[in-house]
Amino acid sequence: MDFTFTETQGMLRDTLRRFLADRYDFDSRQAMLRSEKGHDPAIWASLATELGILGAALPEAQGGFGGGPVDTMVLMEEFGRAIAVEPYVPSVVIAAQALLAAGADADTLVPAIIAGDAVVAAGFYEAQGRYNPADVRTTARADGSGWTLNGHKPVVIAGPRATHYLVSARTSGDQRDRDGISLFLVAADSPGIVRRDYPTVDGFMASELYFEQARAGPQALVGQEGRALPLVEQLIDHATVALCAEATGAMRRLHELTLDYARQRKQFGRAIADFQVIQHRLVDMFMEVEQAASMTLMATLRLDDPERARWVSQAKAKVNRGARALGQAAVQIHGGIGITTELAAGHYFKRLSIIETQYGDTDWHMARVEAAL
Amino acid sequence: MDLAFSPQELAFRDEVRTFIAENYPANLRGKQDEGEELGREDMLSWHRVLARKGWVAPAWPREYGGPGWTATQRYIFSEELARADTVPILPFGINMVGPVIYTFGTPEQKARFLPGILSGDAWWCQGYSEPGAGSDLASLRTRAERDGDHYIVNGQKTWTTLAQHADWGFFLVRTDPTAKPQEGISFLLIDMKSPGITVKPIITLGGEHEVNEVWLDNVRVPVDNRIHEENKGWTCAKFLLAHERTGIAGVARSKRGIERLKGIASEQPGNDGQPLIANPFFRRKVAELETDLTALEFTELRTLAGEAAGRGPGPESSLLKIKGTEIQQRITELVLEAAGHYAAPYFRQFPANDLVGSNEYPIGPDWAHRAAPTYFNARKTSIYGGSNEIQRNIIAKMVLGL
Numbered sequence: 001m002d003f004t005f006t007e008t009q010g011m012l013r014d015t016l017r018r019f020l021a022d023r024y025d026f027d028s029r030q031a032m033l034r035s036e037k038g039h040d041p042a043i044w045a046s047l048a049t050e051l052g053i054l055g056a057a058l059p060e061a062q063g064g065f066g067g068g069p070v071d072t073m074v075l076m077e078e079f080g081r082a083i084a085v086e087p088y089v090p091s092v093v094i095a096a097q098a099l100l101a102a103g104a105d106a107d108t109l110v111p112a113i114i115a116g117d118a119v120v121a122a123g124f125y126e127a128q129g130r131y132n133p134a135d136v137r138t139t140a141r142a143d144g145s146g147w148t149l150n151g152h153k154p155v156v157i158a159g160p161r162a163t164h165y166l167v168s169a170r171t172s173g174d175q176r177d178r179d180g181i182s183l184f185l186v187a188a189d190s191p192g193i194v195r196r197d198y199p200t201v202d203g204f205m206a207s208e209l210y211f212e213q214a215r216a217g218p219q220a221l222v223g224q225e226g227r228a229l230p231l232v233e234q235l236i237d238h239a240t241v242a243l244c245a246e247a248t249g250a251m252r253r254l255h256e257l258t259l260d261y262a263r264q265r266k267q268f269g270r271a272i273a274d275f276q277v278i279q280h281r282l283v284d285m286f287m288e289v290e291q292a293a294s295m296t297l298m299a300t301l302r303l304d305d306p307e308r309a310r311w312v313s314q315a316k317a318k319v320n321r322g323a324r325a326l327g328q329a330a331v332q333i334h335g336g337i338g339i340t341t342e343l344a345a346g347h348y349f350k351r352l353s354i355i356e357t358q359y360g361d362t363d364w365h366m367a368r369v370e371a372a373l
Numbered sequence: 374m375d376l377a378f379s380p381q382e383l384a385f386r387d388e389v390r391t392f393i394a395e396n397y398p399a400n401l402r403g404k405q406d407e408g409e410e411l412g413r414e415d416m417l418s419w420h421r422v423l424a425r426k427g428w429v430a431p432a433w434p435r436e437y438g439g440p441g442w443t444a445t446q447r448y449i450f451s452e453e454l455a456r457a458d459t460v461p462i463l464p465f466g467i468n469m470v471g472p473v474i475y476t477f478g479t480p481e482q483k484a485r486f487l488p489g490i491l492s493g494d495a496w497w498c499q500g501y502s503e504p505g506a507g508s509d510l511a512s513l514r515t516r517a518e519r520d521g522d523h524y525i526v527n528g529q530k531t532w533t534t535l536a537q538h539a540d541w542g543f544f545l546v547r548t549d550p551t552a553k554p555q556e557g558i559s560f561l562l563i564d565m566k567s568p569g570i571t572v573k574p575i576i577t578l579g580g581e582h583e584v585n586e587v588w589l590d591n592v593r594v595p596v597d598n599r600i601h602e603e604n605k606g607w608t609c610a611k612f613l614l615a616h617e618r619t620g621i622a623g624v625a626r627s628k629r630g631i632e633r634l635k636g637i638a639s640e641q642p643g644n645d646g647q648p649l650i651a652n653p654f655f656r657r658k659v660a661e662l663e664t665d666l667t668a669l670e671f672t673e674l675r676t677l678a679g680e681a682a683g684r685g686p687g688p689e690s691s692l693l694k695i696k697g698t699e700i701q702q703r704i705t706e707l708v709l710e711a712a713g714h715y716a717a718p719y720f721r722q723f724p725a726n727d728l729v730g731s732n733e734y735p736i737g738p739d740w741a742h743r744a745a746p747t748y749f750n751a752r753k754t755s756i757y758g759g760s761n762e763i764q765r766n767i768i769a770k771m772v773l774g775l
Contacts (some may be wrong), residue, residue: 001376
């Protein structure tokens, strides 16, 4: 057993933390969110080229550093600290990994993802299926010169800025069959993709995608036809753990902000941090942060475990509960100012609340834990 | 970062597993299976086996008789003990007073006391709490006055666990009533057979005689039995509390407890002909317990890794105490729930019990008559070792800087 970070991982953390502190402070972030695109394209470009960190967790053969999930954990905690609205999870954690898993033919896009030129958004979930990735109504039909897709993916994070979409579609079978699901990588400007863009409550931009006789070439199929569900589940688990790391970073920062605020805010002639009832609440928040960090580490190190589903779901369920408890406590200790947009605290609370709903809510994950009892 | 054990660590695990299988006292296993009360010699027999092997004090430095294991080896060892459901090694000597003696004691004190702690020849108890000094331990009033090369000790201690078996006790006593509370306390080792000591049983809710009152009436204690300087006892007390807390998470034991709970719930019928474990509400509670235990386990592993990297058992161990005891309590709650009707029948288990007309043999499954007493008893865990509220105060002060 070994719990030490490599020197590279330590450098990754320091580099990204400095960069985000410098370029992604609260005011800069708010300005980005209010801009026309809802983000600053220069940030992603800098992460790709100036810092060169988008490939940290990817193989060297494709231009990465040869790291793995621990490197992703390190980066995601920092993104969480800054409540960054960057597409690292869909583009790097999900899409790059999907392309690598699918084999040599499909991975020509990976270097472009690492270089920041390609941004991929993921569409695995559908309106009728809640968190069940096997519930796929979107169809893909092979025809002479490629594929024709029809269907609806309502919440695709980073959709507006994506150059490509990685979507699941049914090539055979019934709506909830485990067999018959295939993955497709399609250019965002493919004919027949109708997009409605919108902001999310936590500051991201997303798209509702309609595939209306959308055309894709024969090379759009990623992996084996009809056999993509295990890969989709694996990708979702990796994304889930990355989100746990993001939540951990956000929770740690929100705890710090709340601690600072409680020290400054005076009522009854003294700092509210002097009151034991506030102190114990701050301690409970501290314990949630530490447990979230522990669960994130645990699941990160067990992504190749035969019981992956059990460990990932334990982690997300625990982090979800912790994120809610900590977020609510932070707002409560801030008082009225906590429910305004003026301080960063409320924005962390918003992000943590939405993380709870992404890649499986607490009930979804507890059901998987129960299945593994 | 790697969770896997190295080949050497796996070999160590097998060595421990084999040793336990071959050396665990058979009569002790039998009594545990029957749920019989364990006497003094029962509790000591396994201690002695481990002592002869040199494994009874995993955390002690090698120079004082520890095995010189890494943090990972200690983790593996405690996992294997729990897996085999061995009786716990009593903490008072090995985990508590031993480290105080080898940290603060003189060479003579180390030579005199450490061998008996390791061998199990000396049974230790802890004289800390008083009727008026619980969470506010520094307000203790048991008085030690100098008389030549002796102290004369007068006062009352309480909640003294298993003092009825003890040869020695470590006591916090007031040596300077004029100083600030923390600065007038000394740490004394007292022979429990000294004239003037009276041990009176306190019977707890499950009927156990586990804790006692200890009265001290003009007890003469040689000054040589004082650890550290006079009026520096609080330093020893704080050090000991930090040591007490690290083991207190009880992860391996709780894992075993949850496995046992799942076994019970798989055999107990639910309300619909299915086993209780198939009841969605019960199943969810077990799943949450297991999830919280994983969080505790990895928090402990991170703490151990920090210790291995040179950061001592710090105030973070308060977190392990709080979450560890909450989980221990929840396991006993769910076993009680699982017992259903069979939680109620009373079985006279302990001779000290004062109820009459109890059953001569258990009604219902063998484990069920222990469910309620164990649940009652586990309420102690969030109270002892610094209550969970005091632990929050410690984190607030030492970690959050409040």
